Amino acid sequence: MTYRIDTKVVAVVSSLVGAGAAVRIVLGRVALASPVAIYGVLIKIGLSETLAFVCGVVFGPIHGFITGMLTIVVSDLFMAPGPWTPYISGIIGVVGFAGGLLNMLKVDPSRRIMIASAVLLTLASEFLQNLWVALFFGIPVLAALVSGVPSLVSALINNIALFSTLGLRAVQMIHDLVPLENK
Numbered sequence: 001m002t003y004r005i006d007t008k009v010v011a012v013v014s015s016l017v018g019a020g021a022a023v024r025i026v027l028g029r030v031a032l033a034s035p036v037a038i039y040g041v042l043i044k045i046g047l048s049e050t051l052a053f054v055c056g057v058v059f060g061p062i063h064g065f066i067t068g069m070l071t072i073v074v075s076d077l078f079m080a081p082g083p084w085t086p087y088i089s090g091i092i093g094v095v096g097f098a099g100g101l102l103n104m105l106k107v108d109p110s111r112r113i114m115i116a117s118a119v120l121l122t123l124a125s126e127f128l129q130n131l132w133v134a135l136f137f138g139i140p141v142l143a144a145l146v147s148g149v150p151s152l153v154s155a156l157i158n159n160i161a162l163f164s165t166l167g168l169r170a171v172q173m174i175h176d177l178v179p180l181e182n183k
Contacts (some may be wrong), residue, residue: 017071118160121159
């Protein structure tokens with residue numbers, strides 16, 4: 001099986017990774033400079049999930065996974081990589097992979113589909129992240145889930161807003177940019 005690499009696709013994926021990582025770095029620094037009580041809320045504002053999902057919708061599950069994973073890895077290299085980096089990058093990669101499932105099923109991403117995807121993927125992502133916290137720090141899972149509620153609410157608001165607006169527009173723009181045979 002041969003796989004043809006298109007430079008336009010590589011350029012778009014790289015741009016999405018770069019934009020997502022840059023926004024995550026800036027917002028991460030703002031969150032770190034903020035009071036501890038709102039750190040968990042601020043850190044959930046960003047583009048990582050949206051851009052990974054968009055890439056998956058446009059180019060398929062592998063591209064979506066790579067975009068999500070690399071966004072986290074690259075941004076963590078500039079912030080503070082730790083034992084969470086592979087786990088979180090995998091979770092965000094799965095968000096991109098899920099976008100690719102829509103691509104494989106030939107589902108046209110409407111506002112309703114984007115909102116439903118944002119809700120389902122955010123709930124799954126936050127559950128998995130809180131599960132990691134519980135296992136890594138040796139605290140009860142329920143305690144981790146309860147303490148993660150403000151972060152969950154922030155992530156839901158962020159992802160619903162971005163998936164249904166910026167995400168939907170980005171899908172349309174990329175479809176216009178990349179020739180039909182690459183979709």
